[in-house]
Amino acid sequence: MTAEERQFRLEEHLKKVEFASLAELSELVDVSESTVRRDLQILEGKGTLQRTHGGARSINLRSDEYIFSKRDTLQADEKDAIGKACADLIGPGQTVILDAGTTVFHVAKHLASKKPHIVTNSLPVANLYASNHELEVVVSGGVIYPRLGVLVGPIAVETFSKIHADVAILSGAGITEEGISNSHGLLIDIQKAMLANAQKIIFCLDHTKFGRKSFSPLCDLNVIDTVVTDAQTPEPMLEMLRGRDIRVVVGS
């Protein structure tokens, strides 16, 4: 194996695992740790990775890596069911606002066939459609809120204020009788702009969100047209929503 091939393999491995120890890398390519250190130095110079104490970290992250944090993949099946059910509510060619967040991302995955116009502040969603020639995707702009790949701040708010959409698909951190709440003021501002500029409001909320109340209040229940959730949500909660003239859809 040539030195270049070895370095290439190190790169590839790091793209997959994000972090790796020196011992792990040295074993992978079967050379001494000294040599791996030298390789990492070269690759760091090329900008493809970043050395750390004891190993290295990948710099290039793949577009779908935001989503694959462990916490979220735990309920991947439920969220996918919600995504599918929610996508079915959208008519062909509609203009759709897509919120950031993992649940809504799952909606996006099922939405392509409807050829919607999409407006979003989520980098993962943008990446999902970046190479799709068939549909128009508007990205809101804004400051990247690191962990989640969400665009926030005044630029994002302004973009949503200036457009009008048929549907807005959002999610939140909690829902009670008092309304929806979310975890961060920055996100709230944007979501309020989304709510104000869409004709129909759909919330995607898995069963863990019911009965929970998070940091900042977002809106009352009466602005909501439809809630999409999964089969594990307790029936009384759903009844409560129906009693307030909210359509309830349960994914399966």
Add this chain to the structure above:
Amino acid sequence: MTAEERQFRLEEHLKKVEFASLAELSELVDVSESTVRRDLQILEGKGTLQRTHGGARSINLRSDEYIFSKRDTLQADEKDAIGKACADLIGPGQTVILDAGTTVFHVAKHLASKKPHIVTNSLPVANLYASNHELEVVVSGGVIYPRLGVLVGPIAVETFSKIHADVAILSGAGITEEGISNSHGLLIDIQKAMLANAQKIIFCLDHTKFGRKSFSPLCDLNVIDTVVTDAQTPEPMLEMLRGRDIRVVVGS
């Protein structure tokens, strides 16, 4: 087997395996390593492969660089050199506008250590920094121009019009004595907004861009402060730029 047939087979083999050691190649075509060395030298001259220590590497598809086309990855090393040299021109903590395009993407890869504030309309650049907590990245917003992952349109233009940056790092499709040109009107509008709102203008242009003129004119040479290019650019071109008070930096 004739020498030409042998070289053809070496080429073909390398296209398949990407990397190969001298021993492997020597066994494949059943001649001494000396002869393989000579063959590789010839083939390298033809540009079909690249010699490395211990063997050779195919120049073709350097795996997935991103949404970028093969044409661009062909000159990955030159562009990387440009990226490095250009990043060295940036001071710590500066606000930097980053254009879309492969060359500028290479600048971005080398920029993290400067902890800049970044403003960009390039999805690949945004992704690059999306998980980096240490620096602030503003995404311009706009409609996704599919193949390249660039954000275009009025939203993007407006964002750039409203900010002010220390430096703007751009690229173009061609540069002549008459100025810089680029291939698409949508991109031009945004680049003009970038130029208007940055104090210092840096253009990153590899040697293939010199003497070329593309579809739409972008700007005159006199708005440029610095041009960063690679070692293959002909010296007369660089002299012409210097004669117009443009700083010229050659990456290596």
Add this chain to the structure above:
DNA sequence: CTAATGTGTGGAAGATTTTGAAAGATGTTG
């Protein structure tokens, strides 16, 4: 036919690069 010339090949000597290991410096952890 034989000698001279040219070309491609294999191999060897010396130069260069790469590698692995060890020693001291630096950073990390309890």
Add this chain to the structure above:
DNA sequence: CAACATCTTTCAAAATCTTCCACACATTAG
């Protein structure tokens, strides 16, 4: 602060590269 892990620097050994030379084979000239 001490114990430990990891990093950088350094050096000798190993691998690889370049440069040369001799040989084999073909072509051409005498």
